[in-house]
Amino acid sequence: MSTGTRRDWGLLGELDLYLLAEGRHEELWRVLGAHLVDGVRPGVAFSVLAPAAQAVRVVGDFNGWNGGGHPLRRVGTSGVWAGFVPEAQEGARYKFEVLGADGTVRLKADPFARAAECPPATASVIHRSGYDWGDGEWLAARSAGAAVQESPMSVYEVHLGSWRGGLSYRQLAEQLPAYVADLGFTHVEFLPVMEHPFGGSWGYQVTSYFAPSARWGAPDDFRHLVDTLHRSGIGVILDWVPAHFPKNDWALARFDGTALYEHPDPRRAEQRDWNTLQFDYGRAEVRAFLLANAVYWCEEFHVDGLRVDAVAAILYLDYSREEGEWLPNAEGGRENLDAVRFLRELNGTLARRCPDVVVIAEESTAWEGVTRSADHGGLGFGLKWNMGWMHDTLAFLAEDPVNRRYHHHRMTFGMMYAHSEHFLLPLGHDEVVHLKGSLLAKMFGDPWQRFANLRAYLSFMWFHPGKQLLFMGQEFAQTTEWDHDRGLDWQLLDLPGVEGHRHRGVQQLVRDLNGHYRAHAELWRRDSDPGGFRWIDADDADHQVYSAVRYDHDGTPLVGVFNFSPVVHHGFTLAMPRSGAWSELVNTDADCYGGSGVGNLGTVRAAPVPQRGLPATARLTLPPLAGLWLRPTEPEQVQ
Template sequence: MTAHDDRVLDTVATGSYHAPHDVLGLHRTGEDEWIIRARRPLAATVTAKLADGGDVALSHLRSGIWEGRFTATDALPYRLATTYDDGSEHTADDPYRFLPTLGELDLHLIGEGRHEQLWHVLGAHVRVLGDTEGVAFTVWAPNAQAVRVVGDFNGWDGQGHSMRSLGSSGVWEVFAPGLGVGTAYKFEILTRGGQWILKADPMARLAEVPPATASVVTASSYGWNDQEWVANRSTSAPHAQPMSVYEVHLGSWRQGLSYRDAADQLIDYVTAQGFTHIEFMPLAEHPFGGSWGYQVSGYYAPTSRFGDPDDLRYLIDRLHQAGLGVIMDWVPGHFPKDAFALARFDGEPLYEHADPRRGEHRDWGTYIFDYGRSEVRNFLVANALYWFEEFHIDGLRVDAVASMLYLDYSREPGEWAPNIHGGRENLEAIGFLQEVNATSYRRFPGIAMIAEESTSFPGVTAPTDQGGLGFGFKWNMGWMNDSLQYIKRDPMYRAHHEGELSFSFVYAFSENYVLPISHDEVVHGKGSLFGRMPGDHWQKLANMRAYLAYMWGHPGKQLLFMGQEFGQISEWAEGRSLDWWLLDQPAHAELHAFTANLNRVYRDNAPLWQRDHDAAAFVRLAGPAFNPNVIAFARTDDAGDTVAVICNFSGVPVHGFELDLPQAGTWREVLNSDAQAFGGSGVGNLGAVQAADGGRASMVLPPLGVLWLRRDR
């Protein structure tokens, strides 16, 4: 051995060599000549047991590296039998006799940022190579000098499981025989600065239950039973379907439920309430429960707080079989700085942008993805596809899109760098959003990509081939802020602020909107929706019913955060269950029943959802006298049926109110938020309103009440 060879052997012995398979394992040295090298520190003897029954005795070279030679026509599988000074003997497969588990096409697609099923090749996967079962570990760490796998299988000492670099791809790989599902592991990375750092697997599909942070090998054995749902979804258009979404924080809806426990309870409850979809706040793994899942450490791992990935599959499968759609919050805008996760993954900025003016959210204490790097963009695009393919979800609500679109988001002058054109738009992030939307819709027709976007950025829901971002829906934050500002006012003063309710009609069809009353509106001192309502307890409940009826009648889909359907009084806190005891109070039980009836009537009346995004299907209604406390409009479906929505936000009934309805005839009262059955005063029109020729009708408007009138054919 030369001095150079000795240095290489010493580096291999400590698991610090970038190409351990070049030294260890089986190598041809001549036409029929072979050499086996193995790392077996502290061994007394090492023997290679060949598949043909022959034995090859290995001799110690240095630093625990052993070597033996033999002749054979072809390469032979082998196992290593090792004895120790205490007389013990151990026989095992050698990780370094196996070829790479990634092919050249996979590496090419990874390098190009076009591997749409990235989770199939990176991470940890149970594989059978020949007749040997084990786990193939792969990780992208292009700045690393060396990478080792550590875990409960090697005493968290990775010197015997160093990975090979697969060249310019930046991918590292090793196959560890004998391992299987349930193995806990991490990657130990030697940085360019010479430090070893310990990292969870970015592609892990399961993690330990927090606060533990190791990744866990998993494999799915789940058999789906939602084929009919998925087939119907692929031929449907969400825009032309009813969509009333119940937003759920799984950990606090009812505390202590697992994914499987929640299935029956959520199905029974949400079905009875009449919602069409459940939207889960983020279920990807996150270290701190108080972040509600919005600081993600494991993008491919459903949080293990509630069970394993197949348990989540069971929950979604059951929801689909019950006719409920499933939307999940997705957070590609930023990630936490926890040392065990994505931050400075291989010792240098990798997933995050290297320039802190583009790579950090100071307000949130998080890093921002480098959307211009092909591998990072691939990581995120494939992650969206992963949730659609592996978990059959029906939509992703993309968090904090505004923070991604603008380079100066929450930054003072001098704290941001302009784009190549000198503008404030983040061109790389825009390109990423267009790619993830176009790819998701191409691969999974009928799903919904939903943007939480709070600015006037144009074309959020316009198709990508027309220069839009390509989302299916956008949260209408303007409507939310204006309407909440209006509804909290004392009815005495609302007449001066009619525009806070009606301005949304001006732009209601500029995007495909969802009207959200989300978790963000019931935290951080804002109190509950019920708590914002003015007046005494009865008036608060009447305002709640009126506001929800106006919201459900307004163009756009609806989203309501859990607890508001029965008038939760206290502000939401993730550390405790909802105040279910309120349902023992008759007044709140009546509001609960009203929400269920609201959803039922909404679903039964296509004018309220079929043409949500068509301005031609909407008209403001007026009469001979203007009342600034009354907001009235009508909506029409494809069959020509019409529903009129008349809202009286004053605290007194209005008798003899004249309104010009779209057509003459009998207009049935399909909803009255002031009905006695729901705790109201019972003011109404005996179930119907007659409109004369020209559509003029006289009616009674209940106080703090909303009427839905449907014209008889």
């Protein structure tokens, strides 16, 4: 990208400065920050954006943290300061000493640092990657594959620091890929790995956007983890936080003595929910910073997707603000028009540069067209978290079965809008913290009922149109809330007797659901096609039973029947899309999952008796609080 290497400009050329001013420099990390320079006179080229600063110096291990000998020069009217330090070497710590427009001197971490000290230390670290990737086969297959909307996606959400209690990136690479592959998930999604000072933020309050957290190792160690996951057949999605950043005085806040990265008006800058600051999406340099950061993680770390956090907080000017606390847009509305432009540009940029990378919106409102292309008035995301589906279904499962008939619609309402966007069904980390209890604890009833409800729910989720995400620990029915300061309760899998069997049974069910899901295109190829799903009976509130069919493009059917009553239904009549023999692909009440073993001895036969607009009828036994998946085992009979 750079067109010049003048020593006083660092690595910046005239084209770089032009693109930065336009907000369109997509590789900004290559020219800003700290860059090792080889050759006759080796050293480090430093550059930083600080347009309102009166002076900038670089301080670090190489000059005893005294910047008197290493001032940076202002690069024209660009707002960039740059210089060269021959004494600096790889691994040295550094900061920028910024004399701000307000006359205050601040020691600032480098916004473009590619490595940082381990918290609570806050310095940036000079780093150049030397990693040799081995995932070429994965990347080639990813590039040649179908669009994510027509591909299987089953996501295991992970907080790196607490999966097994503080393993390093290298140690995680020895354990996590094998575990995820064994359970059959297609992807992992990591809570933010970018450096953050407060562990209790789980990574959602980022201070070094270009640096993987040093808590778990060096940047190339994180590359090794991604590489190992890819070579194990697992995609990697990163949570990414362009909505807000913390107010730490050594980081982005008031970087040059003015509101540089945050909006200058506190009615747009303040995010009171998190006591953080919102980016100024209308400023070209800020857009360039964020766009380059998204490209950086996709290209430099080979990640397969970004899940954009808190999209609603980006889109709405009145998000979590009372009347009088927010500033309307130029048209008098509540939409952040600068943010809309930014999100469209983000998705357009990644679609052009990284067309096989998926961008996912964590968006909980009724904003129309989140996954519609920008050309058709949308935001251009690949997938959207379906928070409404999650809240509705969890509310239903918390009800006593005696009352569930009055809430029957909660399980079906999601299909009313299931094809309005490309959805991912999330059971994520936010639902198992802050006194909300574990997923198992959300289920109604005694221990037996809770496990049965959970198993039935998981089978319903995997059957429902949309990709799915499950937060770590829920795959074996963790009993307690997630605690980021310790590991998961793996010991539950080793408990003796019935209790341990139930936890292992849920884990086995997740393994089997993923396996069958990936093997049966009926469950994912037509997620976005209304013709790929049909209710058989969505209204049987008296029996608390839901039944539906998923179809592949060639018409191959897969039937799901879900009994959310604790009563066994013998001789239950069910309309079927095909006559002949059907096998129980899944029965969540099976002994191997910790259930009671009620079922149909593995086989159901459908007679050619039309019912409910379908050509056949079967009589079967529905186990209590259980889900059944049925697949035809004979060729379709032409009548």
